[in-house]
Amino acid sequence: MTGIDSWIVLQVMLFVFIFLLAFDGAIYVIYSLKATSTNTQWPAQSVKITRIYLWALAVSVWVAVFGGAYIVFPWYRAYLSEHTYDLTNFPLFLTGADPKIAAWHRLSMDWITHVAALAPIAATVVAYVASYYGSMLGRKADERHNVMIFFFLTFITTMAAGLLATSINWAAAIH
């Protein structure tokens, strides 16, 4: 396995972690902080775990986005030299060569490479807000609600773009 292969595996693992586990988990933990008449305080241990969880999510998204941008993306966009006939190492041209999926591929990859950059910002904002208020975030309904709208809009869009890109690339591999 080459260096780029290893990084792509890590990238896929981060994608799965972030979008299938951590994103849903973050929504759940923030909403479960909601104060009720019987529960107005969160135990200190839970607050600590939530903080660690949200900061781990934020760091993972930064690594995934900038690793993707500076390591995977140059490999993906590698230019063809004049007499290249084997497109194996030129994913952009390899998938672009199939007319059935070329347009979808272009749309999905253009979308995910740009919109993904918004996700680490949203994750950092949520982690910071949870850290700042700690156990009292449940009583700060306005702050909690509005920050979650920001987080949800960003992540749902990024997830849609990511899933589209992944499914197009799988389709390309099957073809």
Added chain:
Amino acid sequence: LIRAKPPEKLAMMANDMDKPNGPVSAALLAGGIGSAMIGILTLIHETNTNANFVNNMAGSNPVGAPPGESSYGSMAFFLAWAILYFVWKDKEINFTRISSIAVALLMIGLIGTYPPVWHLLGY
């Protein structure tokens, strides 16, 4: 079964509740500014073939524009956060208004990074 909380813990809880929302407003608005910056840079680059400055931000070929847009958007986020934090750290801000502005800025980011919009604007 009901155990009284130690006074220092009660004081900490009271402090948490009393915390001004300025730093949180700063983070959220900065998030909106960073997102809008990414959307605007993407839109400028994708709809204007002469906008090489975004390509040049990336620093190397064949990386192209996206890493440059991400880097500058992230820098805008952290810079805006630092400035707004400094200005608002002890203040109570109208959070509903700030979050509306932040979501509007986020929408600029989301629209600017959506490829069909580039095509509509002449890409």
